[in-house]
Amino acid sequence: MRSKSCGLIRSIPTLGKILLRSPPSLRRIRVLSNPMSKVTASQNQNQKQEQEHYVFEYPQDTSLLPTLGVTCWLGINGLLVYIITFLLFPFSYTPSLTSLLPFDPTTLKTSILITALTLSLLPLPKDASQHKLGYKFGDMLMRCAASYFSLKITCENPQSLSTIAQTSTSGVIFAMEPHDILPFPLFAFNDGLSCIPHVKNAYGLMTSAIFNIPLLRHIYTYTRGHPVDKKTFQSHLKSNHNVVFVPGGVNEVFEINPDKPDEIILYLNKRKGFVKLALEQGTPIVPCFAFGLSGTYDFVLPKFIYKHKFVIKLSKLLGFLPIYFSGRWGVPFGIPHPNQINLVIGTPISTLAEKGKVDQETIDKVHSKFLAELTALFQRHKKSTGNEHKTIVII
Numbered sequence: 001m002r003s004k005s006c007g008l009i010r011s012i013p014t015l016g017k018i019l020l021r022s023p024p025s026l027r028r029i030r031v032l033s034n035p036m037s038k039v040t041a042s043q044n045q046n047q048k049q050e051q052e053h054y055v056f057e058y059p060q061d062t063s064l065l066p067t068l069g070v071t072c073w074l075g076i077n078g079l080l081v082y083i084i085t086f087l088l089f090p091f092s093y094t095p096s097l098t099s100l101l102p103f104d105p106t107t108l109k110t111s112i113l114i115t116a117l118t119l120s121l122l123p124l125p126k127d128a129s130q131h132k133l134g135y136k137f138g139d140m141l142m143r144c145a146a147s148y149f150s151l152k153i154t155c156e157n158p159q160s161l162s163t164i165a166q167t168s169t170s171g172v173i174f175a176m177e178p179h180d181i182l183p184f185p186l187f188a189f190n191d192g193l194s195c196i197p198h199v200k201n202a203y204g205l206m207t208s209a210i211f212n213i214p215l216l217r218h219i220y221t222y223t224r225g226h227p228v229d230k231k232t233f234q235s236h237l238k239s240n241h242n243v244v245f246v247p248g249g250v251n252e253v254f255e256i257n258p259d260k261p262d263e264i265i266l267y268l269n270k271r272k273g274f275v276k277l278a279l280e281q282g283t284p285i286v287p288c289f290a291f292g293l294s295g296t297y298d299f300v301l302p303k304f305i306y307k308h309k310f311v312i313k314l315s316k317l318l319g320f321l322p323i324y325f326s327g328r329w330g331v332p333f334g335i336p337h338p339n340q341i342n343l344v345i346g347t348p349i350s351t352l353a354e355k356g357k358v359d360q361e362t363i364d365k366v367h368s369k370f371l372a373e374l375t376a377l378f379q380r381h382k383k384s385t386g387n388e389h390k391t392i393v394i395i
Helices: 002-010 013-019 042-049 066-071 075-088 107-121 132-148 157-167 184-187 208-212 216-222 230-238 272-280 309-318 360-381
Strands: 027-030 054-057 152-155 173-177 202-206 225-227 241-244 263-266 283-289 298-300 322-324 342-345 390-395
Touching: 002 075, 027 309, 066 132, 075 107, 075 216, 075 225, 132 184, 132 216, 157 202, 173 184, 173 272, 173 360, 184 241, 208 216, 208 225, 216 225, 225 230, 230 241, 272 283, 272 360, 283 360, 298 360, 342 360
Parallel strands: 152 342, 173 241, 173 283, 202 225, 202 241, 263 390
Antiparallel strands: 027 054, 054 152, 283 342, 298 322
């Protein structure tokens, strides 16, 4: 049976590559200086630093299988919107429309509700060992996404990152920006990709609302997503797990200005909770910036709606802003456009010397250093990623 199934899978090269092999081979590019150029001492130092950069890149593939993988992951959001719309649609008041349907909407609604209730009762696994098949499926989705978005990861200081990842006893906090409509570049840290040296047991922390919705909560759990609440955050650090999250959160979506597409707003001045948690455990903080996220979705943000107090309160309660967006092929609430995602990982900020010091002065000091490092990270890489016209504004 084994040889038969393997032969069948290998008959489809792309499918076999994703299902049977470990993460696809990556192209590692080491940035080298031009030995023929005449440089000053300071330029020599800059080039020496550049030589320490490592870049991992997936060749882009937007064919059927990667597209299906991304659809199973991010497209599930749109599917749920369609299902909820169907359930709320008043078919009883539109008999002429109901008569045209090849099925009984009432019966289908009942079936959907029963299925949703059943799925909501299914327990979530605490770790990968409890549901290996589910996590293998999640890893496959992440590899599909890496190819679809031609994921490119640049580690500015891989040696320092490797050292900290191996020596830290309370994990590593990867603080990634920006949020945009959906901060899906979190997937770059997934263990199924294994493209960041020595970074394992990494979990993406996201809005808790996701884990209260049937089907959605299982998909995101199998892709190693967890709620971003304080208890979960602390639990991961105490277990020596690495976490990646977007400190700016949904507030950054409120600040998106369609009239200023080249301006990236980062809501970080008041986001100091993660710094306090890092100081409590002596956990290093690594600033990260995802280029290419802007433009992956087309959206409509009427100011008179999303600036309304009720909408803001509702969004904070849900953990996301309920807006209309569309992606590839213009499908409402569909999958994103296959723009290349360039994730840049900065130099770790150590908090070991300040471990246990959670006074406001120390928190402000480390927080200011994080903001400075993140800004410098953006400035250093915006040109090489084709974003030289963009600017960031921290509020």
